[in-house]
Amino acid sequence: MTETKYVFITGGVMSGIGKGIVSASTGLLLKSRGYKVGIVKVDPYLNVDAGTMNPYAHGEVYVTEDGGETDLDLGHYERFLGENLSRKHNITTGQVYLSVINKERKGEYLGKTVQIIPHVTDEIKQRLFSVARETGVDVLVVEIGGTVGDIEGLPFLEAARQMYVELGSGNVAFVHVALAPVLSTTGEQKTKPVQHSVYELRRIGIQPNILVVRSPRPLEAEARQKIALFANLSPADVIGDHDVDYVYEVPLLLESQGYASRLISKLGLQDREPDLESWKLFVDRLKGTDKVVHIAMVGKYTKLKDSYLSIVEALRHAGVTVGVKPNLVWVEATDVEEGKIKVEDVLSTVDGAVILPGFGKRGAEGKVKAIRYLRESNIPTLGICFGLQLSVVEFARDVIGLENANSTEIDPSTPHPVVDLLPWERDVNEMGGTLRLGASEIRLVKGTQLYDLYGRDVIYERHRHRYEVNPKYVDRLVEAGLIISAWNPQGLVEGAELPHKEHRFFLGTQAHPEFKSRPLAPSPPYVGLLRASTSR
Ligand code: GLN
Numbered sequence: 001m002t003e004t005k006y007v008f009i010t011g012g013v014m015s016g017i018g019k020g021i022v023s024a025s026t027g028l029l030l031k032s033r034g035y036k037v038g039i040v041k042v043d044p045y046l047n048v049d050a051g052t053m054n055p056y057a058h059g060e061v062y063v064t065e066d067g068g069e070t071d072l073d074l075g076h077y078e079r080f081l082g083e084n085l086s087r088k089h090n091i092t093t094g095q096v097y098l099s100v101i102n103k104e105r106k107g108e109y110l111g112k113t114v115q116i117i118p119h120v121t122d123e124i125k126q127r128l129f130s131v132a133r134e135t136g137v138d139v140l141v142v143e144i145g146g147t148v149g150d151i152e153g154l155p156f157l158e159a160a161r162q163m164y165v166e167l168g169s170g171n172v173a174f175v176h177v178a179l180a181p182v183l184s185t186t187g188e189q190k191t192k193p194v195q196h197s198v199y200e201l202r203r204i205g206i207q208p209n210i211l212v213v214r215s216p217r218p219l220e221a222e223a224r225q226k227i228a229l230f231a232n233l234s235p236a237d238v239i240g241d242h243d244v245d246y247v248y249e250v251p252l253l254l255e256s257q258g259y260a261s262r263l264i265s266k267l268g269l270q271d272r273e274p275d276l277e278s279w280k281l282f283v284d285r286l287k288g289t290d291k292v293v294h295i296a297m298v299g300k301y302t303k304l305k306d307s308y309l310s311i312v313e314a315l316r317h318a319g320v321t322v323g324v325k326p327n328l329v330w331v332e333a334t335d336v337e338e339g340k341i342k343v344e345d346v347l348s349t350v351d352g353a354v355i356l357p358g359f360g361k362r363g364a365e366g367k368v369k370a371i372r373y374l375r376e377s378n379i380p381t382l383g384i385c386f387g388l389q390l391s392v393v394e395f396a397r398d399v400i401g402l403e404n405a406n407s408t409e410i411d412p413s414t415p416h417p418v419v420d421l422l423p424w425e426r427d428v429n430e431m432g433g434t435l436r437l438g439a440s441e442i443r444l445v446k447g448t449q450l451y452d453l454y455g456r457d458v459i460y461e462r463h464r465h466r467y468e469v470n471p472k473y474v475d476r477l478v479e480a481g482l483i484i485s486a487w488n489p490q491g492l493v494e495g496a497e498l499p500h501k502e503h504r505f506f507l508g509t510q511a512h513p514e515f516k517s518r519p520l521a522p523s524p525p526y527v528g529l530l531r532a533s534t535s536r
């Protein structure tokens with residue numbers, strides 16, 4: 001068995017310049033050459049996982065098959081690689097320190113002073129080695145979150161530097177992603193910030209092998225020369241990464257400049273002809289479709305679109321399959337709730353809607369209002385998780401006539417808790433990692449729209465929720481005309497829909513099928529929504 005090689009991806013100048021996409025693209029380009037690849041995200045914050053963070057701060061919490069609550073970059077990695085990763089592919093400072101401190105308490109370092117170097121850096125290296133060993137990959141791409149120079153990131157960069165020394169130059173490569181801004185006054189592409197971030201990296205002891213230069217515009221020859229000179233690199237190792245319409249174009253942009261071949265030669269691997277045909281076809285179709293469908297996105301974190309990243313991507317994937325381009329109309333549920341916007345004003349012109357997932361009271365009544373309008377106006381609607389739960393609330397109130405029916409998450413003293421905590425969930429008093437998380441079995445009911453979309457009896461989709469449709473109310477919901485289209489093995493509701501003859505498409509899932517949507521394998525409920533939204 002060959003030893004795993006490591007590619008560290010660092011970022012310079014500022015965060016949010018697309019390091020995650022470069023990392024995902026690196027994975028795809030290596031995989032397209034027949035190499036087995038994994039991608040790890042290192043997050044230098046002290047949270048143990050992303051589960052306890054507000055989506056406003058970091059965007060969506062991405063859930064892995066094994067129930068890890070991870071950084072949204074894991075979603076990019078899975079979508080680009082077309083493979084499932086595990087919770088071990090997201091390492092945070094919180095995890096590293098927790099484990100070092102636990103070991104210290106157990107006496108594993110007895111007699112020693114426990115320090116960042118070597119104890120914390122050893123823990124980081126061990127975690128990377130263990131992912132490599134367990135997955136048996138040829139190359140492990142490791143994205144280090146944040147920006148070079150951040151205090152939090154230093155132990156991770158130090159661990160990477162040590163790995164280069166210990167494993168040898170042919171086994172570890174460094175890719176640095178930095179920003180070359182364009183001045184709005186003169187239109188000039190500025191290279192100084194890139195140079196400075198390379199200096200910063202060198203100060204830590206790391207010489208990048210390849211620079212990926214983000215810029216609003218294609219990298220100019222002169223800028224490339226200048227950056228190469230200052231960074232001690234050949235101009236061929238300075239790769240441009242300018243703004244494009246879709247993140248899926250980035251691997252092709254990097255490939256066209258020989259990025260992966262250069263990287264492969266640094267790693268002493270054999271270069272092979274990449275197989276990118278189906279990816280190219282996907283990108284062509286993505287860019288080529290111009291038939292627009294307007295899809296309302298009803299949620300309460302709509303100001304930061306990254307809060308719902310996987311859903312946005314799932315709609316894109318489904319759009320390619322259906323042959324339409326979803327135009328997303330963001331509807332802020334709190335504004336509906338507070339009467340700042342009227343549902344008919346924002347929803348009367350859309351072709352379909354997604355009721356987005358969420359937590360807590362704020363905005364929930366706004367979502368219920370939107371659901372009522374969409375149901376009564378026969379507009380195709382897909383409810384995800386909280387979206388399903390609130391659709392049940394709306395149905396209970398308006399169709400069955402259960403006044404003030406609610407989820408106990410929103411109104412703990414509702415007379416009709418149609419969505420509730422299960423008895424064993426009531427005793428949970430820790431917030432981190434205690435939701436129902438990860439993929440589990442879902443049994444679809446023959447003859448339902450959901451069944452037809454999947455065409456299978458059993459599916460596995462990922463969950464992230466605490467509350468359930470209350471089993472005590474299921475009979476009454478069904479008597480009133482709601483169809484339960486999916487169950488879990490314990491008899492809890494996993495999906496519900498209205499009969500097709502009553503509504504063109506009104507369907508909700510307790511799971512989050514968007515997490516498993518891939519460019520070349522779109523998620524069935526999203527395909528269903530877009531088909532229905534197109535067929536007027
Ligand atoms: N807040 C709901 C629950 O905990 C729904 C969660 C979600 O939409 N992800 O069950």
